[in-house]
Amino acid sequence: MLKVNKIKYNYGKSLFSFDFKLTNSQIIGVVGKSGSGKSTLFNLIAGFLIPKSGTIYFDNRNITTLKPYDRDMTIMFQDHNNFNHLSIFENIILGVDSNMNKTSNNIKIVEDIVKKVSLKIDINKKVSDLSGGEQQRVTIARCLLRKKPLLLLDEPFNTLDPGLRKILYEDIKKISINNKLTTLISSHLIDEIRNVTDNFLFVDKGKIIENKILSYRQLLKNKLFTEYLK
Amino acid sequence: MNKFKLDKGAYIIRLPYFFYLLFIFILFSTTLYFLVNIDSFQNFKISFYMKTIKFTFIQAFLACSISSIIGFFFSLVLYYSNRDQRIISSFLNFCFILPVIFISFGSIYFYSSKGILSTLLGWLSIEYDMKIFSLTGIIYVTSYFNIAFNANFFYRKLINIPNNYLRVLQSNGVPFIKSLRLQLKNYIFSGYSSVIILTLVFCIGNFTIVYLLSGSPKLTTIELAIYQSIIFEADLKMAILLGFTQLIIILLISFSIITKSKSFYTFTSYKNSFLNLKKNIFLELIFWLIIAYFSIPFLVLIKGLISFNLELLISISFLKSLLNSLLVSFLSIIISILFTLSSLFVYRYFLEQNLFFHKLIFLSISILLFIPSLSLSAMIFYLNFQINFMIDSLWIVSIINSLFITPIMFIFLSGKFTENYKIEFINIVLFKVSSVNRLIKIDLPKIKYELILITATLFVLSLGDLTSVTIFNDSSFKTVPLYISQLYSSYRYDDAFFILSIFILLIFQIMYIPTKLIKKNVKS
Numbered sequence: 001m002l003k004v005n006k007i008k009y010n011y012g013k014s015l016f017s018f019d020f021k022l023t024n025s026q027i028i029g030v031v032g033k034s035g036s037g038k039s040t041l042f043n044l045i046a047g048f049l050i051p052k053s054g055t056i057y058f059d060n061r062n063i064t065t066l067k068p069y070d071r072d073m074t075i076m077f078q079d080h081n082n083f084n085h086l087s088i089f090e091n092i093i094l095g096v097d098s099n100m101n102k103t104s105n106n107i108k109i110v111e112d113i114v115k116k117v118s119l120k121i122d123i124n125k126k127v128s129d130l131s132g133g134e135q136q137r138v139t140i141a142r143c144l145l146r147k148k149p150l151l152l153l154d155e156p157f158n159t160l161d162p163g164l165r166k167i168l169y170e171d172i173k174k175i176s177i178n179n180k181l182t183t184l185i186s187s188h189l190i191d192e193i194r195n196v197t198d199n200f201l202f203v204d205k206g207k208i209i210e211n212k213i214l215s216y217r218q219l220l221k222n223k224l225f226t227e228y229l230k
Numbered sequence: 231m232n233k234f235k236l237d238k239g240a241y242i243i244r245l246p247y248f249f250y251l252l253f254i255f256i257l258f259s260t261t262l263y264f265l266v267n268i269d270s271f272q273n274f275k276i277s278f279y280m281k282t283i284k285f286t287f288i289q290a291f292l293a294c295s296i297s298s299i300i301g302f303f304f305s306l307v308l309y310y311s312n313r314d315q316r317i318i319s320s321f322l323n324f325c326f327i328l329p330v331i332f333i334s335f336g337s338i339y340f341y342s343s344k345g346i347l348s349t350l351l352g353w354l355s356i357e358y359d360m361k362i363f364s365l366t367g368i369i370y371v372t373s374y375f376n377i378a379f380n381a382n383f384f385y386r387k388l389i390n391i392p393n394n395y396l397r398v399l400q401s402n403g404v405p406f407i408k409s410l411r412l413q414l415k416n417y418i419f420s421g422y423s424s425v426i427i428l429t430l431v432f433c434i435g436n437f438t439i440v441y442l443l444s445g446s447p448k449l450t451t452i453e454l455a456i457y458q459s460i461i462f463e464a465d466l467k468m469a470i471l472l473g474f475t476q477l478i479i480i481l482l483i484s485f486s487i488i489t490k491s492k493s494f495y496t497f498t499s500y501k502n503s504f505l506n507l508k509k510n511i512f513l514e515l516i517f518w519l520i521i522a523y524f525s526i527p528f529l530v531l532i533k534g535l536i537s538f539n540l541e542l543l544i545s546i547s548f549l550k551s552l553l554n555s556l557l558v559s560f561l562s563i564i565i566s567i568l569f570t571l572s573s574l575f576v577y578r579y580f581l582e583q584n585l586f587f588h589k590l591i592f593l594s595i596s597i598l599l600f601i602p603s604l605s606l607s608a609m610i611f612y613l614n615f616q617i618n619f620m621i622d623s624l625w626i627v628s629i630i631n632s633l634f635i636t637p638i639m640f641i642f643l644s645g646k647f648t649e650n651y652k653i654e655f656i657n658i659v660l661f662k663v664s665s666v667n668r669l670i671k672i673d674l675p676k677i678k679y680e681l682i683l684i685t686a687t688l689f690v691l692s693l694g695d696l697t698s699v700t701i702f703n704d705s706s707f708k709t710v711p712l713y714i715s716q717l718y719s720s721y722r723y724d725d726a727f728f729i730l731s732i733f734i735l736l737i738f739q740i741m742y743i744p745t746k747l748i749k750k751n752v753k754s
Binding site: 083146 | 393401402403404412413414416417
């Protein structure tokens with residue numbers, strides 16, 4: 001269970017405060033306007049930012065001040081997830097072997113995971129030679145390889161075209177269900193996330209509305225949300 | 231893209247560039263003709279020739295290696311110090327463009343046998359025997375500039391690492407230092423081959439440093455030998471031969487970057503560093519040691535200002551040299567701006583027309599960066615000799631300076647000048663904007679901040695130059711750096727330090743003007 005317990009964070013002059021909890025193996029859409037605090041929330045959960053006060057628990061373990069790599073999570077961003085000058089193999093194996101050693105075992109691991117994310121491509125190719133969708137699949141492969149129960153996707157496919165986004169969201173849904181992951185996906189494209197889940201956290205001005213997960217129907221009853229949809 | 235017919239204005243704008251090409255052609259062909267027709271060298275000594283080349287390379291390789299290793303180490307510490315990136319980068323830039331004579335005398339004042347360090351160690355009864363007028367001194371001062379240059383290159387690379395790269399590494403548990411060796415190596419070191427070649431070229435062309443710090447005839451570089459051949463031996467043949475030797479060596483070394491246009495120029499976007507590190511006393515100490523290292527030459531300012539001498543300050547000889555310095559810099563900048571704008575215009579035209587020639591234009595200008603000032607001086611000296619010394623020293627020094635600063639200005643402005651050139655070109659054709667109007671009303675406003683910045687920087691570089699003026703000077707023409715060096719040679723150390731301090735304060739003021747101008751414009 002992920003429990004974000006009354007955490008406060010100063011973002012410029014505004015004070016962001018988050019308080020909610022999630023049960024395991026859920027897919028949650030985190031929606032809200034640009035600048036509402038979605039990425040800040042992700043960075044707090046991931047450990048790139050440390051809250052001013054409050055605590056974050058994951059599976060009953062206090063992770064508030066832990067380093068990002070000590071947390072049971074993996075994260076994916078909109079861009080710069082991969083090192084363009086490195087190969088597919090290096091970018092993926094980095095998740096489990098930071099020395100990126102090209103051992104037969106590592107090669108097998110990467111070849112297996114690449115199949116799982118439907119990438120049919122030479123793993124020695126440089127990431128810069130791949131299309132946008134393929135690059136994001138490489139990131140997904142690395143995330144999967146880390147076998148962490150919490151997956152944070154911060155506007156992961158916003159730069160891709162709609163058709164590709166749909167396919168990748170479906171892949172994410174399958175992967176999350178098959179691997180029993182708790183997945184948080186932030187985006188401002190709510191219609192696309194609705195194809196993946198009906199559980200939402202709506203962020204507005206650095207706060208989670210009603211401090212709990214709401215379905216799309218429930219959200220529609222909220223005035224702030226209907227304004228956001230306009 | 232359709233071919234676009236040029237208007238009359240375009241031909242006028244192109245004129246300075248063609249004039250520049252013509253000048254370079256005449257200069258090289260005259261020198262080549264001279265070299266081909268040399269029947270004998272009366273004073274030619276092969277052993278001296280070889281020794282000079284050998285020493286040039288030894289000192290250059292040593293200084294280049296030291297600069298790149300220490301520069302990288304410094305950049306890491308500066309990055310980790312998590313301080314204002316704009317200030318640190320400007321500081322390193324500033325150290326790089328400081329007049330060579332200032333750093334040389336600043337180092338002499340601190341490290342010489344009667345300097346501050348020797349005095350301090352004397353109090354502690356520690357023996358001190360570093361000789362500043364030696365290979366050590368030459369390498370120390372040469373490295374000072376190149377460490378700043380290298381450190382700035384790596385520092386800019388480090389602060390431009392995308393934040394998500396760092397986040398990905400951190401979330402995967404890869405320590406930053408380790409990632410520099412593995413994941414970020416290619417990113418950090420891309421373009422480094424160009425930087426190292428440039429550093430080597432700078433180290434080979436360190437005439438002023440060798441001129442001021444070479445304590446014995448053994449420590450003679452090719453450039454110093456050119457100077458000696460012209461001034462002391464009146465051996466123009468030897469000077470030209472040495473000049474050509476250096477030219478060929480440098481062109482061979484720098485061939486790879488000359489053909490790879492723009493590869494050594496990186497744009498910097500300042501941002502809040504993602505690495506929010508806790509303050510570490512050890513790193514803090516090293517940070518301040520680095521600042522101290524770069525600040526050591528500035529101690530000479532205190533000595534200089536204490537030795538205040540009003541009589542010297544208002545003396546005709548000083549005022550004349552100051553006026554000459556300002557005139558030379560002003561003329562160099564004007565010539566350089568003319569050449570640069572004209573060549574940028576031609577360069578962009580070929581880009582717009584999708585013609586391969588744009589690479590040749592880039593090459594024809596950037597090649598000048600690799601032609602040592604003293605080699606150029608020797609060639610121009612010969613050309614002037616052929617036309618019975620018709621050209622005045624002031625003009626010659628200004629032209630040589632402008633030839634050196636034009637490629638820097640061209641490379642610095644080319645990115646901004648050609649920004650969005652395809653879309654711009656469509657609009658220019660669509661709205662029938664004349665070439666002159668385009669240059670004055672569209673291009674100049676676009677590059678104005680960059681132009682102000684680079685003009686001030688190059689003005690300072692030109693002010694502090696002590697290369698060609700050592701050859702082209704007479705009783706009526708000398709610049710401030712030469713005036714200071716002559717004061718020092720005649721054992722008037724206090725006066726030399728005093729004038730140097732006044733000169734540096736003037737340079738601080740000049741460097742401050744663009745910042746003020748830009749700030750004022752941004753506010754309005």
